[in-house]
Amino acid sequence: MTAEHRTTQPRSVEHRTAAPGRRSPLRRLLTDPQAVISAGLLLTVVLLGQLSPLFTDHGPNQASLDAVNAPVGTHGYPLGGDKSGRDIFARLLASINTSVVSALIGTSIALAIGVTFGLIGGYYGRRVRGVTEWVFSLVMTFPGLLLLIVLLPVTGGDYRATMLIFGVLLSPGIYRLVRNLVLGVKNELYVDAARVSGLSDRRILWRHVFSVVRGPVVIATAFLAGSSISVQSGLAFLGVGSSTVPSFGAMISEGFSNLYEEPLQFLWPSLGLGTITASLVLLGNSLRDALDGGRPVPSRIAPPERRPTAPTHTRPGSTPTGTSVAAPGLLTVEDLAIAYPTPTGELKEVVSGVTLTLEAGQTLGLVGESGSGKTQTAFAVLGVLPAEAAITRGSIRLDGRELLGLDERALRAVRGTSIAYVPQEPMSNLDPNFTVGAQLVEGLRASSPMTRREARTRVLALLDRVGIPDPRATYSSYPHQISGGMAQRVLIAGAIASRPLLLIADEPTTALDVTVQAEILDLLRDLQREMNMAVLLVTHNFGVVADSCDRVAVMRTGRIVETGDALDLFSAPRQEYTRMLLDSILDEHTLRTDRPAADTSKTDTFETEAR
Numbered sequence: 080m081t082a083e084h085r086t087t088q089p090r091s092v093e094h095r096t097a098a099p100g101r102r103s104p105l106r107r108l109l110t111d112p113q114a115v116i117s118a119g120l121l122l123t124v125v126l127l128g129q130l131s132p133l134f135t136d137h138g139p140n141q142a143s144l145d146a147v148n149a150p151v152g153t154h155g156y157p158l159g160g161d162k163s164g165r166d167i168f169a170r171l172l173a174s175i176n177t178s179v180v181s182a183l184i185g186t187s188i189a190l191a192i193g194v195t196f197g198l199i200g201g202y203y204g205r206r207v208r209g210v211t212e213w214v215f216s217l218v219m220t221f222p223g224l225l226l227l228i229v230l231l232p233v234t235g236g237d238y239r240a241t242m243l244i245f246g247v248l249l250s251p252g253i254y255r256l257v258r259n260l261v262l263g264v265k266n267e268l269y270v271d272a273a274r275v276s277g278l279s280d281r282r283i284l285w286r287h288v289f290s291v292v293r294g295p296v297v298i299a300t301a302f303l304a305g306s307s308i309s310v311q312s313g314l315a316f317l318g319v320g321s322s323t324v325p326s327f328g329a330m331i332s333e334g335f336s337n338l339y340e341e342p343l344q345f346l347w348p349s350l351g352l353g354t355i356t357a358s359l360v361l362l363g364n365s366l367r368d369a370l371d372g373g374r375p376v377p378s379r380i381a382p383p384e385r386r387p388t389a390p391t392h393t394r395p396g397s398t399p400t401g402t403s404v405a406a407p408g409l410l411t412v413e414d415l416a417i418a419y420p421t422p423t424g425e426l427k428e429v430v431s432g433v434t435l436t437l438e439a440g441q442t443l444g445l446v447g448e449s450g451s452g453k454t455q456t457a458f459a460v461l462g463v464l465p466a467e468a469a470i471t472r473g474s475i476r477l478d479g480r481e482l483l484g485l486d487e488r489a490l491r492a493v494r495g496t497s498i499a500y501v502p503q504e505p506m507s508n509l510d511p512n513f514t515v516g517a518q519l520v521e522g523l524r525a526s527s528p529m530t531r532r533e534a535r536t537r538v539l540a541l542l543d544r545v546g547i548p549d550p551r552a553t554y555s556s557y558p559h560q561i562s563g564g565m566a567q568r569v570l571i572a573g574a575i576a577s578r579p580l581l582l583i584a585d586e587p588t589t590a591l592d593v594t595v596q597a598e599i600l601d602l603l604r605d606l607q608r609e610m611n612m613a614v615l616l617v618t619h620n621f622g623v624v625a626d627s628c629d630r631v632a633v634m635r636t637g638r639i640v641e642t643g644d645a646l647d648l649f650s651a652p653r654q655e656y657t658r659m660l661l662d663s664i665l666d667e668h669t670l671r672t673d674r675p676a677a678d679t680s681k682t683d684t685f686e687t688e689a690r
């Protein structure tokens with residue numbers, strides 16, 4: 080899958096489907112008990128604070144000698160009096176208002192600064208970003224709490240001014256969040272298209288970019304509010320600020336000093352503060368789930384709708400198009416559909432009704448132009464689709480076992496033993512921090528228990544088998560010390576270590592030079608015959624197909640448009656699209672028209688790879 084495809088919205092399949100059972104984030108929130116309870120608690124607490132004169136007989140600072148340490152339930156003092164004779168209930172309600180004001184000031188300042196400069200810093204060029212980056216990094220170096228205490232003479236002990244400064248101190252976090260989101264979205268094709276169509280930067284930022292930023296910012300807001308309240312209370316606990324402003328922090332501090340005589344005086348404000356901050360955090364989590372819940376359920380968790388099993392009399396490989404049923408094979412993919420959520424909340428299919436079958440010892444080439452859904456199909460078989468992907472229908476069976484709906488642990492076991500994968504970019508699949516040997520040993524021991532010594536012996540044999548000229552030297556080499564071709568051989572060694580039933584190779588030769596490409600294809604073919612593996616070869620290159628595949632499935636915009644015997648398909652393509660694809664390469668390549676020769680001998684042309 081190309082980088083472009085990873086970052087852009089699906090374009091190739093225009094068919095849109097409404098996600099089954101998908102609801103708006105607000106409806107999801109309203110049906111989430113955690114969200115309802117936390118939001119309900121917050122609303123009740125805020126209302127209590129706002130309507131406090133209705134519930135209390137005294138002001139929060141009104142003291143009476145009769146009420147000193149008055150017990151709970153004293154007339155006019157439902158929660159008793161504190162050590163200064165003030166109404167604890169009235170002070171609690173007033174503290175709620177102080178917290179609300181603190182949250183409003185701290186959060187709105189942090190959001191106003193962070194979001195504005197995050198949008199600017201992410202969207203505009205390097206120079207603007209450099210300046211904003213520098214300023215926010217500077218702000219981040221300030222020691223927050225200490226600064227708020229040091230600035231007490233400036234704020235005059237007014238908690239609102241303190242919260243204003245705290246909002247500024249919180250803004251770098253929001254700036255970074257927004258900047259990163261904007262950087263991720265600004266090169267999307269639809270943003271380029273908006274630019275080309277003449278929309279002003281402000282309009283693009285508002286319409287296209289802000290919509291991406293909105294969700295994470297809403298979630299962050301709940302946490303910002305919680306931090307503002309906690310910091311205001313913390314400062315009040317330390318005695319920083321005006322003593323006439325009722326605050327949970329100040330009440331906790333007073334209750335603390337009276338803990339042994341009147342423990343409840345400590346309990347009430349602690350409960351109040353705990354309820355508000357915990358509700359905010361829980362609400363933030365629910366908001367995140369509600370917004371993420373726009374994503375469909377990942378295939379690994381939800382088994383898709385099943386179709387009836389295909390009739391067994393269908394001859395494998397004889398299906399002219401992807402719409403017909405698949406015959407039972409080692410790998411049977413039936414009516415597979417994969418979809419991704421769009422920003423509007425709809426699901427958009429990128430793979431639609433793919434049906435494939437692959438027998439042991441056979442190589443199936445999955446071909447098609449870029450973006451046609453080859454990698455998505457292969458990833459679905461491997462069970463490694465991104466979390467936001469949803470398999471909306473279909474079935475994937477390997478050796479009779481349904482893979483869709485298996486949990487991650489079961490899938491990992493299948494991947495470690497029955498299915499292996501050879502990637503496109505060998506170098507980026509090896510960790511530069513470890514030697515080749517260490518990585519292969521680790522993989523081997525993860526899939527089958529054995530001692531380190533046994534694993535080493537086996538890895539050396541595997542390296543020898545895949546044609547590494549000096550297995551011991553390569554075993555101790557770091558990835559940067561070997562060539563791309565050698566790295567691909569190393570990965571193939573890792574892939575075949577467990578003698579898998581199925582090998583999925585996604586453009587295994589694209590990143591390699593031409594001579595090495597042929598050697599790698601030869602190696603794969605040899606190994607396949609030796610182990611009777613089924614190979615699913617994902618490629619956009621008909622030359623590779625002609626060289627290696629028994630059968631071909633041609634994909635276009637998420638569908639299989641033609642399947643058949645490789646040689647038949649080359650000599651007489653049924654579909655106009657296949658003919659067009661073939662025509663586009665015939666000028667450059669001479670296709671091999673004989674069947675791939677059985678050559679089990681070891682490849683011996685390694686000079687081209689050795690560095």
Ligand SMILES: Nc1ncnc2c1ncn2[C@@H]1O[C@H](COP(=O)(O)OP(=O)(O)OP(=O)(O)O)[C@@H](O)[C@H]1O
Nearest residue numbers: 080081084089090419429449450451452453454455
């Ligand atoms: N994470 C994703 N979110 C949304 N759409 C995606 C995602 N990943 C892939 N797609 C879309 O799925 C479609 C099929 O992609 P896929 O990578 O399978 O194509 P491909 O045929 O393998 O192409 P290539 O040969 O360029 O890798 C593309 O339209 C792509 O934009």
